[in-house]
Amino acid sequence: MFFSPFISKSEGVAAIMLKVLLALLPGISLYVWYFGPAILVSIALASITALATEAAMLKLRKRPIAPFLKDNSALLTAWLLALSIPPLAPWWMVVVGTAFAIAIAKHLYGGLGSNMFNPAMVGYAVLIISFPMQMTHWLAPQGLVLAELSFAQQLQYIFSGVLPNGLTLDAITMATPLDTLKTHLHLDESVQQILNMPIYGQIGGHGSEMVAWGFLFGGLYLLASRIISWHIPFTYLGTLFVIAWIFHLADPTHYVAPLFHWFSGAAILGAFFILTDPVSSPTTNKGRLIYAAGAALLTYLIRTFGGFPDGVAFATLLMNICVPLIVLYTQPKVFGKKDGGKKDDQP
Amino acid sequence: MRTLYHFHGGVHPPSNKTQSTRLAIAPAPLPSRLIVPLHQHAGETAKPVVQAGDHVLKGQLIGMPDGFVSSAVHAPTSGTIAAIDMQLIAHPSGLPNLCATLIPDGKDEWIELEPVKNYRDHSTTELQHLLRMAGVVGLGGAAFPSDIKLRLGKQKIKTLILNGAECEPYITCDDMLMRERAAEIVQGAEILRFMLDADEVLYGVEDNKPEAIAALQQAITASGSALQQSKRHEVVAIPTIYPGGSAKQLIRVLTGLEVPSGKLPTDIGVQCFNVATAYTVHRALAHGEPLLSRIVTVAGNVREARNYEALIGTPIDELVALSEALPDTNGYIMGGPMMGFALPGMSGPGPAVHVPMVKATNCIIVSSEKLFPPPPPAMPCIRCTRCVEVCPADLQPQDLFWFAQSKEFGRAQTFSLFDCIECGACSYVCPSHIPLVQYYRFAKSEIRAREHDKQLADQARDRHEFHEQRIEREKREKAEKLAAKEKAAQAAKLAAQPLTAEQQAELANLATSREHIRELAQSAVEHTTENTGAN
Numbered sequence: 092m093f094f095s096p097f098i099s100k101s102e103g104v105a106a107i108m109l110k111v112l113l114a115l116l117p118g119i120s121l122y123v124w125y126f127g128p129a130i131l132v133s134i135a136l137a138s139i140t141a142l143a144t145e146a147a148m149l150k151l152r153k154r155p156i157a158p159f160l161k162d163n164s165a166l167l168t169a170w171l172l173a174l175s176i177p178p179l180a181p182w183w184m185v186v187v188g189t190a191f192a193i194a195i196a197k198h199l200y201g202g203l204g205s206n207m208f209n210p211a212m213v214g215y216a217v218l219i220i221s222f223p224m225q226m227t228h229w230l231a232p233q234g235l236v237l238a239e240l241s242f243a244q245q246l247q248y249i250f251s252g253v254l255p256n257g258l259t260l261d262a263i264t265m266a267t268p269l270d271t272l273k274t275h276l277h278l279d280e281s282v283q284q285i286l287n288m289p290i291y292g293q294i295g296g297h298g299s300e301m302v303a304w305g306f307l308f309g310g311l312y313l314l315a316s317r318i319i320s321w322h323i324p325f326t327y328l329g330t331l332f333v334i335a336w337i338f339h340l341a342d343p344t345h346y347v348a349p350l351f352h353w354f355s356g357a358a359i360l361g362a363f364f365i366l367t368d369p370v371s372s373p374t375t376n377k378g379r380l381i382y383a384a385g386a387a388l389l390t391y392l393i394r395t396f397g398g399f400p401d402g403v404a405f406a407t408l409l410m411n412i413c414v415p416l417i418v419l420y421t422q423p424k425v426f427g428k429k430d431g432g433k434k435d436d437q438p
Numbered sequence: 439m440r441t442l443y444h445f446h447g448g449v450h451p452p453s454n455k456t457q458s459t460r461l462a463i464a465p466a467p468l469p470s471r472l473i474v475p476l477h478q479h480a481g482e483t484a485k486p487v488v489q490a491g492d493h494v495l496k497g498q499l500i501g502m503p504d505g506f507v508s509s510a511v512h513a514p515t516s517g518t519i520a521a522i523d524m525q526l527i528a529h530p531s532g533l534p535n536l537c538a539t540l541i542p543d544g545k546d547e548w549i550e551l552e553p554v555k556n557y558r559d560h561s562t563t564e565l566q567h568l569l570r571m572a573g574v575v576g577l578g579g580a581a582f583p584s585d586i587k588l589r590l591g592k593q594k595i596k597t598l599i600l601n602g603a604e605c606e607p608y609i610t611c612d613d614m615l616m617r618e619r620a621a622e623i624v625q626g627a628e629i630l631r632f633m634l635d636a637d638e639v640l641y642g643v644e645d646n647k648p649e650a651i652a653a654l655q656q657a658i659t660a661s662g663s664a665l666q667q668s669k670r671h672e673v674v675a676i677p678t679i680y681p682g683g684s685a686k687q688l689i690r691v692l693t694g695l696e697v698p699s700g701k702l703p704t705d706i707g708v709q710c711f712n713v714a715t716a717y718t719v720h721r722a723l724a725h726g727e728p729l730l731s732r733i734v735t736v737a738g739n740v741r742e743a744r745n746y747e748a749l750i751g752t753p754i755d756e757l758v759a760l761s762e763a764l765p766d767t768n769g770y771i772m773g774g775p776m777m778g779f780a781l782p783g784m785s786g787p788g789p790a791v792h793v794p795m796v797k798a799t800n801c802i803i804v805s806s807e808k809l810f811p812p813p814p815p816a817m818p819c820i821r822c823t824r825c826v827e828v829c830p831a832d833l834q835p836q837d838l839f840w841f842a843q844s845k846e847f848g849r850a851q852t853f854s855l856f857d858c859i860e861c862g863a864c865s866y867v868c869p870s871h872i873p874l875v876q877y878y879r880f881a882k883s884e885i886r887a888r889e890h891d892k893q894l895a896d897q898a899r900d901r902h903e904f905h906e907q908r909i910e911r912e913k914r915e916k917a918e919k920l921a922a923k924e925k926a927a928q929a930a931k932l933a934a935q936p937l938t939a940e941q942q943a944e945l946a947n948l949a950t951s952r953e954h955i956r957e958l959a960q961s962a963v964e965h966t967t968e969n970t971g972a973n
Contacts, residue, residue, distance in 0.1 A: 094876045096862035097775040097810040098451055098607070101869045104817050158815060204818035204870075369822040374836060425854040426446070426686065426831040427699035 107318055108163030114312050115170055118305030125298030126230045129178035129245040133185050134170055140189040141169035148198035164203050168192050171211035171365060175357060175404065176218060177229045179264060182250050184222055188214035208411045209371045212404045219399065228264040232298030235289055238262045268296030269356045270400035272347060281344040295354030303354040310363025322379035323372060324362040328353060330387035361403035371411045378421035386410045440674055443694040445687045447828040448679040449863045451607050451776065453646060458610045458735050458743035463618055465747050466760060472514050472540040472751030473794035474500065475527045479575040480582040481507030483536060492519045497549040497728050500538050503570055509583040510573040512728040513540055514749035516547040528772050528793050532782035551726035562633050572722035573729040578712035579773060581798040587709060588633045596707040597693055598636035600627050600716055602643040602650060603676060603683030606774025609801040611733040612713050614745045616650035619717060620657035624671065626716030629723060634709055638670045642688050645675040680776060681861040685710045687830050699857050734795060736761040738803035753792035754781065754802055763804045771803040776862040778803065817870035825864035825874060831857050835864040839874050842881035850881050
């Protein structure tokens with residue numbers, strides 16, 4: 092016989108992770124719509140690598156393999172990493188990044204539940220530091236460049252690095268909207284001039300802003316199904332908005348509008364899917380506010396004044412370091428240890 | 439409308455209460471034998487005052503309260519004491535305890551009862567004693583002797599709370615008691631109010647029990663004139679949420695006050711009793727009847743779930759038989775599915791052991807694999823904080839789990855482990871299926887055991903230090919004696935030499951004390967040997 096409580100309403104870890112995967116689908120669908128199916132290859136490649144690495148590490152660590160492979164957590168890491176790197180990245184980059192994320196960032200720290208850093212972001216950081224050039228070759232949205240690759244040609248490039256005759260990488264890829272903005276600002280162009288370039292859409296990048304809408308939709312589903320709480324995404328996006336707004340108000344020719352920051356790069360994905368990783372984020376609500384605000388500030392600073400095209404990954408990792416301290420100093424008052432009692436939360 | 443307050447967290451498990459409220463409370467027939475544990479209450483075991491072979495009457499004292507926190511135990515019916523020995527009882531530990539086995543003679547013959555005509559003529563101390571000797575304990579589950587909760591220091595009690603929340607799934611014994619015997623509950627509550635000199639009486643009943651609420655209200659109105667002379671009684675429908683029936687949470691909901699950590703409700707002017715306890719208080723004083731029976735819900739995997747009024751000591755298998763357990767039964771749970779425990783000797787192969795029901799037995803849930811499937815293997819904690827969201831004590835269950843698991847008991851205490859009320863809400867929602875409460879119980883018992891060990895160690899250290907001091911003192915005395923001996927030896931040496939007249943005179947002087955010096959030297963030598971031998 093087991094111990095009380097004898098009943099449970101828990102859906103299980105695997106079901107939670109599955110819901111998060113499902114919540115990524117609208118964004119992924121729009122990704123495919125605007126940028127072609129190459130991203131699906133990255134996702135598949137990362138998934139297979141993640142599961143294989145997970146199984147190998149579990150075996151080395153003498154842990155039961157089946158229950159952990161079925162928990163969907165490795166798949167989630169794989170998908171988030173695949174969505175963070177260029178879809179046309181060579182296959183070995185996807186494999187190296189994913190294997191590093193699972194083996195080093197997850198299992199060497201103790202496996203599921205024990206990793207201090209978000210594994211997908213560790214994988215991303217390793218790739219952008221080791222292979223900065225390949226990490227800037229993003230697929231241009233369809234209809235914006237002269238040459239477009241067929242799916243077979245994309246596959247050929249991913250796995251062999253060979254492009255069809257007469258094509259160079261520059262003809263089919265381009266920098267991200269954030270990166271382009273930064274480069275052209277350095278050339279002393281104004282924000283208004285830059286945003287007239289065809290790569291930009293209504294709010295952010297052409298195509299990529301729609302993908303961000305997809306992730307926003309999925310993120311709201313996570314909120315509605317109470318898998319994540321509002322604290323991190325709202326604080327993150329709110330702080331990012333306020334900081335960007337202040338700079339934008341002060342000097343609109345050099346600092347882009349706040350909504351551009353929301354719908355560019357990984358801001359929405361980060362707010363709802365990356366920063367909310369329960370394992371590597373704070374467990375207290377007050378701590379979540381500090382964590383998300385800090386991440387937003389770092390994102391803005393890295394994007395605007397730093398050397399990397401986007402700041403979400405490094406902001407996440409830097410804030411991950413602070414989590415134990417944040418949690419320690421934001422412990423809520425325990426029942427019976429509050430001052431007063433009657434004053435607070437009357438319904 | 440009274441302003442209600444809110445406590446953090448809570449869960450809404452399926453209530454499963456309607457199954458056992460369709461039928462009225464049924465008196466359980468006299469069982470073939472009664473096994474009455476002498477330790478059914480919080481505190482010290484009652485001292486048996488009958489022997490095997492004795493004939494006893496219904497209501498006769500068989501266990502005398504022993505110690506401050508203790509309560510009396512009585513014969514639930516007339517018959518013969520077959521044995522007083524160790525038997526398996528309803529306790530999570532599965533350890534046996536002292537029980538009186540009674541073979542009923544079927545006559546159900548009472549002792550002479552001595553009802554209290556008007557309790558207002560008696561002093562509170564007298565009434566406390568009567569309740570203690572009537573074996574009245576809290577019937578909500580903790581079985582804490584009621585007389586002690588009525589013993590006040592300097593505190594003034596403003597609010598007396600009658601707990602009729604009954605928030606655990608399946609359990610309906612209080613609900614049915616309120617529906618059927620509301621008048622006696624109200625009278626018992628007024629006795630308690632009188633004893634505490636409280637200003638108001640609030641009956642906290644979850645709003646999923648409209649019949650009980652109506653019955654109580656009617657009973658209060660009916661006994662209007664009597665109550666109006668005293669103070670206000672009010673039934674308050676509170677939101678249905680588990681664990682809303684936990685005393686601290688109920689006090690918070692009704693008064694907005696939080697019982698400070700480590701303090702008692704009386705410290706903030708509130709006292710809390712279960713409605714069934716109030717009923718028992720009334721029976722004990724107005725009728726002189728000691729606590730011999732209680733209402734118990736039999737539910738779960740049975741043909742007909744129902745509440746029974748059963749004698750304390752009724753073997754649980756005989757009780758369950760009244761509701762007919764279904765064939766795939768795999769065990770019995772005492773209490774609710776959130777905080778109850780699996781009864782020992784009731785599951786698995788082999789003959790069932792006749793574990794008896796006790797004063798704390800509010801519910802027996804017959805379990806089956808289908809009803810309560812064993813949880814899947816636990817996964818690591820992913821810090822999702824669903825447990826934090828539901829914790830009614832505002833704790834960080836995921837951190838407490840971590841500290842308990844890594845045996846960092848000091849940190850667990852810093853993170854308020856002992857403010858955990860073990861309601862099980864955290865385990866109920868844990869996606870990793872970690873038996874969290876079990877970890878907290880483990881940590882608490884380890885800490886208590888260590889504190890006990892530390893006390894013993896402190897005592898041992900004190901004894902040791904005393905011993906060291908004694909040795910030191912003895913050494914000092916020995917050294918003093920040795921010095922004396924040396925002096926004597928020198929004197930002897932002097933005696934061996936040719937003596938001057940002066941020296942002879944001195945020696946003569948010395949001779950008088952020689953006998954004495956020898957004695958001293960002798961004793962010093964003896965002492966040395968003794969000490970060397972001892973060391």
